[in-house]
Amino acid sequence: MSAHDTTPADPLFAATPAYGRLHRLQSRLHRLNHLVSIAHWDQAAMMPAGGHAARSAALAELQTQIHREGIAPEVGHWLAQAADEPLDDWQRANWREIDLQWRRARALPDALVERRSQLASACEHAWRQQRPANDWQGFVQQFKPLLAVVREEAALLSDHLGLSPYDTQLQQFEPGARSQDIARVFDEVRTWLPGLIQAARERQAAEPVPVAPQGPFPVAAQQALGLDVVRWLGFDLDAGRLDVSTHPFTGGVPEDVRLTTRYREDECLQALMGTIHETGHGRYEQHRPRAWLDQPVSRARSMAIHESQSLFFEMQLAGHPGFAAQLAPRLQAALGAQPAFEAGNLHRLLTRVQPGFIRVEADEMTYPAHILLRFDIEQALLAGQAEVEDIPALWDAGMQTLLGLDTRGNYRDGPMQDVHWPAGLLGYFPCYSLGAMYAAQWMATLRREQPEVEARIAAGDLAPVMDWLRDRVWSQGSRWSTDVLSQRISGETLNPAHFRAHLTRRYLS
Amino acid sequence: MSAHDTTPADPLFAATPAYGRLHRLQSRLHRLNHLVSIAHWDQAAMMPAGGHAARSAALAELQTQIHREGIAPEVGHWLAQAADEPLDDWQRANWREIDLQWRRARALPDALVERRSQLASACEHAWRQQRPANDWQGFVQQFKPLLAVVREEAALLSDHLGLSPYDTQLQQFEPGARSQDIARVFDEVRTWLPGLIQAARERQAAEPVPVAPQGPFPVAAQQALGLDVVRWLGFDLDAGRLDVSTHPFTGGVPEDVRLTTRYREDECLQALMGTIHETGHGRYEQHRPRAWLDQPVSRARSMAIHESQSLFFEMQLAGHPGFAAQLAPRLQAALGAQPAFEAGNLHRLLTRVQPGFIRVEADEMTYPAHILLRFDIEQALLAGQAEVEDIPALWDAGMQTLLGLDTRGNYRDGPMQDVHWPAGLLGYFPCYSLGAMYAAQWMATLRREQPEVEARIAAGDLAPVMDWLRDRVWSQGSRWSTDVLSQRISGETLNPAHFRAHLTRRYLS
Known part of the structure; x- marks a missing residue:
């Protein structure tokens, strides 16, 4: 058997021996997961295509091992015993997180975990070629077996956890969330979003069109700009990197956070905004509670809260006129001065409302539309109300x-544009819009508590913002449930009125 | 328990069930080792310094797991049973390799393996700062506990395997080798090397001094040149990469081989020769027997044979006047034409005999001196005849x-110059000079069998050389012992006369 069941009780845990064993097992799994994370990052950012099969097999092997150890029979006994041990508040919260992941994992046979991992690897790998080729038929062939295994997993979890199949997937990313609550929030957004988009567009149509940046923009210069900006935003490059991947993401481990973006020579703002977005994720990861880094309680609370940080950086901060004024000279220094990089023009570029095909390039006003669409389709797929072949028609209608x-006919910029589905991640998308709503809620709170904060941002002083985020969000890890965390941050649970108020204020006041 | 003991017998191995279980266990360990290799490469080529502690802990965790599974009690039973099963020749050779690694591993307690891994990580990490700072005292502090654990391991292995402590370390890299045999070979080299160096230098002193390349050489241009050259030498960049590390090495996995080199703006030939050297390693790895890739029998035979490939590329090929004529236009295209890059001058630069401090920059004539020195010191350290504090005096005397x-006083360019000792790798160095001798022996054989080969090289046709190496060396994996492999390649076991004849022919004829 693996090391954790034969080791003697740790003197640090003399009064809480069962909890101590859980703690040590989690610490071991944290170390093993480190290697999974780095190999995943490498796969997306470094690995040549020929390395794919061997990498997938290696990852599946270790992920299955981690799964198996996490649900070993003694873990259930330790959890039951530890529940009666004298735990302090953080330990109690850690116990709750371990228990939650155990209840989920023990419902899943090893073979299913391994099969899911391999099908997701194969589908994602094929998608990297299929997307540029607009090869929908090829994608369907890879995605159908992956969806089948995701449905199989969802059915098993549904039985064990008493959740709808969709909610079993959603809760991987947003523990405790229910799709019916999210649907209620999103349905309200549906009532006012198209009107708000139209009003904002009419207003912008009456203003001069912002000057577009004139390329080419050498990749090396854009990379230097990206490094300058992540440093300015407080990302620690001694404990992280910034690289390139097909689909930008934040990976690695909290001690060594790997941001990625992607560059085009003819355009420079998408890569920069992507970098700023990922920096929000990266700072959250770098500031998780250090003393608990090897334990589940130190993890980011949820993906909606994670996206509330990336979107705070990308939307709340980068869309702020004071921030654009600070960004402008950095752009000019890296890429040369041009009219597009004048502060006022830059702000207009960064807040331009314009419906488009691509989610990650969307402005904050049209962004929720991309999410509503995906949320509907994902739910239909998991409920068995739609099949893979139905996606294009649903997509187009939405x-x-x-x-x-x-x-x-434009699958590449339609249902094939994102890595989530080919990677087997259904249930993630809602977190983006929940995150945007939380971000607006945090900014409203911060402005209320510190009325001078907007002047500080305009003066280039980001310290009050960063200190507040660190204190309220990053340092809390998974100490609280999402609802309690939201209340502690802002005095209320999710309140989407702040998001609507933010959009109205920024685009229509 | 881990997967391998409860799995049902594989129908592929119906007649050889015990061997089948060994095969499946090795396949699993191959997949886990994949993640270790990629994380090691990342640590040397990508990881920011702040990621060190977490990475070391993660690597130690998985390496200890791999060690533990490899010596589980049932493995000994399977080995014993499989010895009587009807194995084919490759399976028999695979059994021999598994048995060899098992005999070694089972002598080592988990705790020792973990401690060694962590001390080596710590020492190597500290050395990266200490070397540029010439901080010998700091290095001594880190290296002493590492040497202590290496000695402890060597003593344990010595008891179990009946080898001298030094030979237990040497045989990690060169299975079956005995230091007394190597000492006999090296002692003979000692008798003629200084005289040959002197004669070559006198002869070169009578010729015009070659023109040195004039920098600066932009790193991006050198990287493009490196990629061009590795492609020309047949390295598959769809199954590998070329990156930068402090100490050049070849890592990764056979399906995804990671070469590294290092660049200086004021000099361009060291990086290029380093790249050519690593490409020799890389091609060996990329052409290991594909059907056996997850089994020990597919591994490269030994590090002396590995170095025989890197040094074949670096010394036999790149030192060949016909090769320099092919390399010259590539250098000119990448870095601009200049007198130094004229073919004849380039050849003189690449065969310049000049004693220097740095092993990896040494010409092939003075190179063995660096190895003789290290071999003597390593043996003294393992025999307890010298302590870490004695190294500088021994180094200087040698x-x-x-x-x-x-x-x-120049520790940085003296005993601190190489990564091997800080990484805990004692016993590796002799493989370099054995490799250079084997490389000369292979070239003598190839010339004997294919007298036209030198004309083919001069015509830029490397196919006959590469085909021969693939057929005789790379595709053989660990099918044979080093001695049998050498006989099959060249008709004889190691015969250092070929090395001396090569040097005499190239430098004094």
């Missing part, structure tokens, strides 16, 4: 209704 | 005798 765009 | 150089 994009017509929400953004007035015709997407027929 | 460099005075062998190369006439005064190294006092």
Whole structure:
């Protein structure tokens, strides 16, 4: 058997021996997960295509091992015993997180975990070629077996956890969340979003069109700009990196956070905004509670809270006129001065409302439309109300209704644009819009508590913002449930009125 | 328990069930070792300094797991049973390799393996700062506990395997080798090397001094040149990469081989020769027997044979006048034409005999002196005849005798120059000079069998050389012992006369 069941009781845990064993097992799994994370990052950012099969097999082997150790029979006994041990508050919260992941994991046979891992690797790998080729038929072939195993997992978890199949997937990313609550929030957004988009567009149409940046922008210069900006935003490059991947993400481990972005020579703002977005994730990871880094309680609370940080950086901060004024000279220094990089123009570029095909390039006003669409389709797929072949028609109908765009035949910029589905991650998308709403809620709170904060941002002083985020969000890890955390941060649970108020204030006041 | 003991017998191994279980266990360990290799590469080529502690702990965790599974009690039973099963020749050779690694591993307690891994990580990490600072005292503090654990391991292995302590370390890299045999070979080299160096230098002194390349050489241009050259030498960049590390090495996995080199803006040939050297390693790894890739029998035979490939590329090929004529236009295209890059001058630069402090920058004539020196010191350290504090005096005495150089106080370019000792790898160095001797022996054989090969090289046609190496060396994996492999390649076991003849022919004829 693995090391954790034969080791003697740790004197640090003399009064809480069962909890101590859980703690040590988690610490071991944290170390093993470190290697999984680095190999995943490498796969996306460094690995040549020929390395794919061997890498997938290696990752599946270790992930299955981690799964197996996490649900070993003694873990259930330790959890039961530890529940009666004298735990302090952080230990109690850690116990709750371990218990939660154990209840989920023990429902899943090793073979299913391994099969899911391998099918997701294969689908994601194939998608990297299929997307640029607009090869929908090829994608369907890879995605159908992956969806089948995801449905199989969802059915098993549904039985064990008493959740709907969709909610079993959603709760991987947002523990405790229910799709019916999210649907209620999103349905309200549906009522006012198209009107708000139209009003903002009419208003912007009456203003001069912002000057577009003129390329080419050498990749080396954009990379230097990216490093300058992540440093300015407080990301610690001694404990992290910034690299390139097809789909930007934040990976690695809290002690060594790996940000990625992607560059085009003819455009420079998408890469920069992507970098700023990932820096929000990166700072959250770098500031998780250090004393608990090897334990589940130190993890980021949820993906909605994670996205509340990335979108705070990308939308709340980078869309702020004072921030644009600080960013402008950095852009000019790295890429040369040009009219597009004048502060006022830059701000107009960064807040331009314009329906488009691509989620990650969307402005904050049209962004929720991309999420509503995906949320509907994911739910239908998990409920068995739609099949993979139905996606294009659903996609097109949604994009017509929400953004007035015709997407027929354009799979590449339609349902194949994101890595989530090919990677087997259904249930993630809602977290983006929940995150944008939380971000608006945090900013409203911060402005209320520190009325001078906008002047500080405009003066280039980000310290009050960063200190507040560190204190309220990053340092809390998973100490509280999402609802309690939200109340502690802002005095209330999720209140989407702040998001609507933010959009109205920024775009229509 | 881990997967391998409860799995049902594999129908592929119906007649050889015990061997089948060994095969499946090795396949699993191959997959886990994949993650270790990639994380090691990342640590040397990508990881920021702040990631060190977490990485070391993660690597130690998985390496200890791999060690533990490899010596589980049932493995000994399977080995014993499989010895009587009807194995084919490759399976028999695979059994022999598994048995060999098992005999070694089972002598080592988990705790020792973990301690060694962590001390080596700590020492190597500290050395990265200490070397540029010439901080010998700091290095001594880190290296002493590492040497202590290496000695402890060597003593345990010595008891179990009936080898001298030094030979237990040597045989990690060169299975079956005995230091007394190597000493006999090296002692003979000692008798003629200084005289040959002197004669070559006198002869070169009578010729015009080659023109040195004039920098600066932008790193991006050198990287493009490196990629061009590795491609030309047949390295598959769809199954590998070329990056930068402090100490050049070849890492990764056979399906995804990671070469590294290092660049200086004021000099361009060291990086290029380093790249050519690592490409020799890389091609060996990329052409290991594919059907056996997850089994020990597919591994490269030994580090002397590995170095025989890197040094074949670096010394036999790159030192060949016909090769320099092919390399010259590539250098000119990448870095601009200049007198130094004229073919004849380039050849003289690449074959310049000049005693120097740094092993990896040494020409092939003075190179063995660096190895003789290290071999003597390593043996004294493992035999307890010298302590870490004695190294500088031993180093200086050796460099005075062998190369006439005064190294006092220059630890950075003296005993601290190589990564091997800080990484806990004692016993590796002899493999370099054995490799150079084997490389000369292979070239003598190839010339004998294919008299036209030198004309083919000069015509830029490397196919005959590469095909021969693939057929005789790379595709053989660990099918044979080093001695049998050498006989199959060249008709004889190691015969250092070929090395001496090569040097005499190239430098004095």
